[in-house]
Amino acid sequence: MSAEGMAAGLQRLMPRLVFSPSLSLVLIFIYGFIIYSIYLSFTSSRILPVNDWAGLANYLRLFKLPHWHIAIRNLAVFGSLYITFCIALGLLLAILLDQKIRLEGGIRAVLLYPMALSFIVTGTAWKWLLDPGIGLEHSVHLLGFTNFHFGWIKDGGLAIYTLVIAAVWHTSGFVMALFLAGLRGIDEEVLKAARIDGAAGLRLYTRIVIPQLRPALFSAVIVLTHLAIKSYDLVIALTGGGPGRATELPATFMYSYTFTRNQMGIGAAAAVIMLMTVAAVMIPYLHAETDGRRHG
């Protein structure tokens, strides 16, 4: 083969040569690891991974553990409130900001900055704000209203709602940005036509504008669901899962069973269930997104 031929061959191979290290990393460290974790969930691994096949034992034990049921129930409460409030607040803020507001850029920046902060910082700020001894309750007492009580974070039945407050504060600005981008994308002609037809004010929004925001709403639900299922840092920083187990979520359950309680098989089973839940939400979404783009 001539030198030119070899050079041309190398050129043809180059794209694949450049891409293959990254592809290998993804195949091993993501898909290989997923398979390995699924495998571990079927073994009796405890402090270290072992190869003893245990069948469905870990899953059966998992679903008998009250601790896991609490985590699932908490996720359902936290997730549904987090998603609902973020969307309601995000939509309201986007519509308010769409009224030709002066300083719109500045206000937008203020609503969105929490998204740049870590959940650990978010948790630290809200932990002390919500603490009855030093935070908002204490401040209201200092104003003279000593009957005021706001001790949710110390109350096993209400602590989960403090998680919602901090998480909504963190993410609702982002949902606002999603909706605002959607609002700005609506065809001016459609709005003009609707106004000529007599739609105005609230009716213009409920009939014409909000239905057009469906793609933004869809994205928001997906991203928020995904964030809710993965929630870990915020719980650790804000409540540490407590009081008691009042704010345990599947992510904190998985971590403590795997790394502190030495029940690796159970931890792996919990991780598999988390993955399956995310996949059930994401795969149809990604399919619709990429398909829509290919055909549209």
Place this chain on the structure above:
Amino acid sequence: MVDPRYSNLLPRTLLYLVLALFVAFYLMPLYVMLANSFKPLAEIRAGGLLSPPEDWTVTPWLAAWSSAAIGVEATGLKPYFLNSVWMVIAAVAISTLLGALNGYVLSKWRFHGAGLCFGLMLFACFIPFQIVLIPMAQILGMLGLAGTVSGLVLVHVIYGLSFTTLFFRNYYASFPDDLVRAALIDGAGFFTLFGRILLPNSGPVIVVTVIWQFTNIWNDFLFGVSFADADSQPLTVALNNLVNSSTGVKEYNVHFAGAILAAFPTLLVYVLAGRYFVRGLLSGAVKG
């Protein structure tokens, strides 16, 4: 008839009032952190978190930076701040460079199976990382990287790769193919094309990617707490230790100073390049 400008006055005032309340709500935690980081502890106890500082002091900042107890050692947050800095610089640089090359290959050198590769990377962006924690801990141990900053760099490069690849792929997909073809006819090779034609036109996507990676890696807690040891912890883990494992007197002012230290780099990036930050967030949410 009333002048329409005046009939609008009441709803407009109301609108601005509502927005002002929201702005106050969103700013409050930042205000609380800043104000209380400059107060002596006694003043916080006496006056609550909402009052502005009267007796200004920088002692909490000095304590948070260099003398507060993190776990068992009274080192302050400084060593962990530096851990995070090294971790973030290396991981962002490597993952962005690899992402640019991958995006270039996936968009301009479509080979057999490129679609599948794209799908595999896309899904990888959304996995809950709990599913990789156990095997990753083992592999880092085998590689001798457990409990090191280099180990964390490796982890962040791997799990950031899908995002960086997608950002660049989507950006390059709209880069005119005619220019690429013209350069190829002129004899440009794989790397010449990338270095001379695509890279010089990649300014915005590089900024978006770097900001996205920087924010995510700097703010990461899960990987840090899972894979780092006492010396290699990133700042988020150290801050959590400072706030949540302190025994005895709770030094709120030191905690808040520490929280601002941890928030400062990403806030700075947000203030300087907020536009790109938002663009990254939105394209992270709506692929393509």
